[in-house]
Amino acid sequence: MLRVSKLTDYGTLVLTHMAGFPERLFSVADLAQVLHLNAPTISKVLKALGRHELVTSVRGARGGYALARPAGEISVAQIIDALEDQPFGLTECSATAGTCDIEGDCRIRANWQRINTVVRRVLDDVSLADMVQPMPLASEATMVRRALPNRKCSPQ
């Protein structure tokens, strides 16, 4: 349905909140309370984020989670990769090879893959740092422009 899963949605919420206090260690209980979400669910999300090295964890009493790197170096695309089960791609056939028997002479597939590339670039260029503060309107333009690194774009 062209939606990110709820876990991914929660992930961005949790990480964005954590990005506001970079040095603090957050326990699941802390985050659950602040964000009004169920602890087990947040826990699940953070475990997955940990496996993908977007957060670091400290086990044991007084343990918790913290961002693994500066907010500017964590992109929405990386969060999606960590929390979605399937590989990135708007259609199954364009994300994974060998799912369709007519793959050989299918003209659509290659075009979907190009679309994927562009969309992914957009998502790759939005960082947690961008999500913390409201992005100014102008930066939509910036997002698009950055999706295309080898070009120079000038305001009209």
Next chain:
Amino acid sequence: MLRVSKLTDYGTLVLTHMAGFPERLFSVADLAQVLHLNAPTISKVLKALGRHELVTSVRGARGGYALARPAGEISVAQIIDALEDQPFGLTECSATAGTCDIEGDCRIRANWQRINTVVRRVLDDVSLADMVQPMPLASEATMVRRALPNRKCSPQ
């Protein structure tokens, strides 16, 4: 899961095939045979596309479907709108208002909406005409640039 539904996938396949023979009328049986898909499924897709005025239909014997307008004027975004149940948006809260109680002071929502806008613009700029022939590599750049109409971009 950040995937378009299978029906949408079929839709692009069917419409792209039809775009290759603009004046022909295609029956469901025709398309099913050529594209190796089940007739009932194709039928379902075409009915939905008809309701959204992407195809016209002729009922009765020797009837069938044809594109409602030139392939260059039908975008991937329009196909998605016709075939996906939910409104466009990468997260629920950014697609529909009032799904979340903390909507008021949620900083993420607005940012997701901006991301939606950019992604949608990309999808809006890919037409069926683009899908018929393999898009040249260069046009990825073009896609991105077009997503941002009020700017001039020049090759580096």
Next chain:
DNA sequence: CTTAAATAGGACCAATATAGTTCTGTTTAA
């Protein structure tokens, strides 16, 4: 050294969404 607070991993169930099918009705060419 014991306890309690935390994370890690994995299994499991319930709810939802999707895919695909089928049925009934309507239109129209031959």
Next chain:
DNA sequence: TTAAACAGAACTATATTGGTCCTATTTAAG
């Protein structure tokens, strides 16, 4: 009048997802 074709809607089965829970491990603090 019949057969080919679309229209709409309901239904079922499957797959995915969301959410919960259980057990194990780690570690600070008393």
